[in-house]
Amino acid sequence: MNAHVGQLATPPLAQILQRQRTVFTAEGAVSAATRRDRLARLEAMLKKHADALARAQDEDFGGRHPGFSMMNDVLAPMMSARHCQKALVRWMKTERRAGLFPFSLFGQKTELRHEPKGVVGIIGTWNAPVFTLASPLAYVLAAGNRAILKPSEITPRTARAFAVGIAEFFSPDEIAVVEGGPEVADALTRLPLDHLVFTGSTAIGKKVMQNASENLVPVTLELGGKSxxxxxxxxxxxxxxxxxxxxxxxxxxxxxxxxxxxxxxxxxxxxxxxxxxxxxxxxxxxxxxxxxxxxxxxxxxxxxxxxxxxxxxxxxxxxxxxxxxxxxxxxxxxxxxxxxxxxxxxxxxxxxxxxxxxxxxxxxxxxxxxxxxxxxxxxxxxxxxxxxxxxxxxxxxxxxxxxxxxxxxxxxxxxxxxxxGVGASGMGRYHGREGFNEFSHLRTVYRAGWFDPRQKMGTLPPYPADLTDKIRKWVGQ
Missing domain, CATH: 3.40.309.10 (Aldehyde Dehydrogenase; Chain A, domain 2)
Incomplete structure (x- = not known):
C-alpha cells in the first residue's frame, strides 16, 4: 500500500506511460510471486472498498441495488483475480515445442516463453463500471504487465471511488487511474501502448481501433450488438x-x-x-x-x-x-x-x-x-x-x-x-488461459544444436550441381 489516496492531480498521460515503461524495463522478468502479490492486492482493494464502490454506483445510476453492484462489479472481478492466482504458475511455464528436422536430430530445441507485453491501457464502460476495468486487469496483471485505466465519465462517482481504491493499494508505476471525459479516452488510445482494451459500443470501438492503429497498438475490443x-x-x-x-x-x-x-x-x-x-x-x-x-x-x-x-x-x-x-x-x-x-x-x-x-x-x-x-x-x-x-x-x-x-x-x-466477441461484436478476449495469452507476448526461442547439417546436405553455397534435383525430390515432384 502507499500514500496516494488523497492524490488528485494526474500527470500527463505520456508521462505516466513513460514512467511505467521505464520501471517495467528495469524490473526485467516478472516473477510469479510479484504477479500473485499484485493480484492479491487487487482482490484486497475490491474487498475493502466494496461498500464504497456499491454506493457510488447506486448514486451514479440514481438507483441500483448495492447487492447487485457488489455481485456484478466486486465479486465477479474478485473471482477473476482468484482464478488467475491459482492458475498462474501453470500458465507461466515455458513450453517445449517440436524442433526443426533434421536439426533436431543434432540437439536443436524450441521453446515458447510467455512474456509480459509492458503497459496495457484499459478503458471501461458505464454499465459495469468496475467489472470492465478490474476483470481484464486481473489477466493483465497475471501476464506481468502494468496498466493505465480510464473509467467511464458517465459514472463519475464510481470512477472516483475506484481511483481512490487503486491508489491505496498500488503505486502509479504499477497501475494508474486517469479520470475525465471522452477527450482523455481519446488521448489514451493515441498513445504507443503495448496493448489496449476497450469495452463499449461498436461505433466507438471503430474510433478506438483507428486511433490505436497510429502506433500499431494491438487491441482487445469488447463491444456488443443485438444478441x-x-x-x-x-x-x-x-x-x-x-x-x-x-x-x-x-x-x-x-x-x-x-x-x-x-x-x-x-x-x-x-x-x-x-x-x-x-x-x-x-x-x-x-x-x-x-x-x-x-x-x-x-x-x-x-x-x-x-x-x-x-x-x-x-x-x-x-x-x-x-x-x-x-x-x-x-x-x-x-x-x-x-x-x-x-x-x-x-x-x-x-x-x-x-x-x-x-x-x-x-x-x-x-x-x-x-x-x-x-x-x-x-x-x-x-x-x-x-x-x-x-x-x-x-x-x-x-x-x-x-x-x-x-x-x-x-x-x-x-x-x-x-x-x-467476433466481427462487429469485438475481437480478442479475456478470462481463462486465453486471457492470459491475450496480454502476453508468446516469444519463440530457437536453441541451436551441436551440429549444423546444412553443409553436408548441400544446401549452403557454393551449391552443388544436383541441388535443384534434390529439392524436387523433397518437394515430391
Whole structure:
C-alpha cells in the first residue's frame, strides 16, 4: 500500500506511460510471486472498498441495488483475480515445442516463453463500471504487465471511488487511474501502448481501433450488438421465459450480452409473451419506487429507449408492458415486449441496451438462422430447447462471441473459458488461459544444436550441381 489516496492531480498521460515503461524495463522478468502479490492486492482493494464502490454506483445510476453492484462489479472481478492466482504458475511455464528436422536430430530445441507485453491501457464502460476495468486487469496483471485505466465519465462517482481504491493499494508505476471525459479516452488510445482494451459500443470501438492503429497498438475490443435468442419448438416455454426475464431484468437490460431479439415459433408466441410478463412481474411486483429495479443510467439513455418504443408504437406495433410505467419522474421502466416490429424501426437496427425485448415469430428455424446470419456477428447467442439435432444445426450454422444453451448471460461469468466477441461484436478476449495469452507476448526461442547439417546436405553455397534435383525430390515432384 502507499500514500496516494488523497492524490488528485494526474500527470500527463505520456508521462505516466513513460514512467511505467521505464520501471517495467528495469524490473526485467516478472516473477510469479510479484504477479500473485499484485493480484492479491487487487482482490484486497475490491474487498475493502466494496461498500464504497456499491454506493457510488447506486448514486451514479440514481438507483441500483448495492447487492447487485457488489455481485456484478466486486465479486465477479474478485473471482477473476482468484482464478488467475491459482492458475498462474501453470500458465507461466515455458513450453517445449517440436524442433526443426533434421536439426533436431543434432540437439536443436524450441521453446515458447510467455512474456509480459509492458503497459496495457484499459478503458471501461458505464454499465459495469468496475467489472470492465478490474476483470481484464486481473489477466493483465497475471501476464506481468502494468496498466493505465480510464473509467467511464458517465459514472463519475464510481470512477472516483475506484481511483481512490487503486491508489491505496498500488503505486502509479504499477497501475494508474486517469479520470475525465471522452477527450482523455481519446488521448489514451493515441498513445504507443503495448496493448489496449476497450469495452463499449461498436461505433466507438471503430474510433478506438483507428486511433490505436497510429502506433500499431494491438487491441482487445469488447463491444456488443443485438444478441439473439432462439426459442426452439422443443423448448420449455416456462423455463425459457423465466431465464429470459431474469437476464433482461439484470441491470435493466444495460448489459452487453443481454438478450435483444427473441425468435419463437408463431404458434407459441402468445404463450411466451404471457410467460415473460408473468416472470418479470414475479421479480418486480411494482416498478415505481422499487429499489430492486435498476434505473436507466441517465436522461439521454432514458429518452433513447423511450424513443425506440414511441416510434414502434406510432407504427402500430404490438407492445406489451410487464408492469406499470412509473409517474414519479424516475428512470425505472417495466420490461417492454415489442412483437414483430417492422425491420426499418430503430429498435430493430440498434442495440437496445435497456429494458425492452423484441419478439419475432417464425415457422422454420432455418429462416431464423438465415436472419441471424444476415446481421452483424453478435456478442452472444442463446438457444432454448431439447432437440439436439436442432441445437447442433444452430451452433454449426451461426457465429457469435459466445453461446449459452437454456440460459442467458451465464457464459460471460466463466473464468476458465475465454470471453470476447467476433466481427462487429469485438475481437480478442479475456478470462481463462486465453486471457492470459491475450496480454502476453508468446516469444519463440530457437536453441541451436551441436551440429549444423546444412553443409553436408548441400544446401549452403557454393551449391552443388544436383541441388535443384534434390529439392524436387523433397518437394515430391
Amino acid at each position: 439473439p435468442v432462439i426459442v426452439g419448438k422443443s423448448a420449455d416455454i416456462g423455463r425459457a421465459a423465466e431465464r429470459l426475464a431474469v437476464g433482461k431484468a439484470s441491470n435493466s437490460g444495460q448489459i452487453c450480452v443481454t438478450p435483444d431479439v427473441v425468435y419463437v415459433d408463431e404458434a407459441r408466441a402468445d404463450l411466451l409473451v404471457a410467460a415473460l410478463k408473468a416472470a418479470f412481474q414475479r421479480q418486480f411486483p411494482a416498478i415505481e419506487g422499487n429499489a430492486d429495479v435498476t434505473q436507466v443510467v441517465n436522461a439521454r439513455h432514458f429518452e433513447r429507449i423511450k424513443g425506440y418504443l414511441d416510434e414502434a408504437r406510432a407504427a402500430g406495433t404490438r407492445i406489451e408492458l410487464a408492469g406499470d410505467t412509473p409517474t414519479d419522474g424516475s428512470r425505472r421502466l417495466p420490461m417492454a415486449l415489442v412483437v414483430n416490429p417492422s425491420p426499418g424501426l430503430r429498435i430493430m437496427q440498434e442495440e437496445i441496451f435497456g429494458p425492452a425485448l423484441v419478439v419475432l415469430t417464425y415457422r422454420d428455424v432455418k429462416d431464423v438462422v438465415a436472419d441471424i446470419n444476415a446481421r452483424p456477428r453478435p456478442l452472444a447467442l442463446y438457444y432454448f430447447g431439447n432437440d439436439q439435432a436442432e441445437e447442433r444445426y444452430v451452433l454449426d450454422h451461426t457465429l457469435s462471441g459466445g453461446v449459452a444453451v437454456n440460459d442467458v448471460l451465464m457464459h460471460a461469468a466463466l473464468q476458465d473459458a475465454p470471453f470476447g
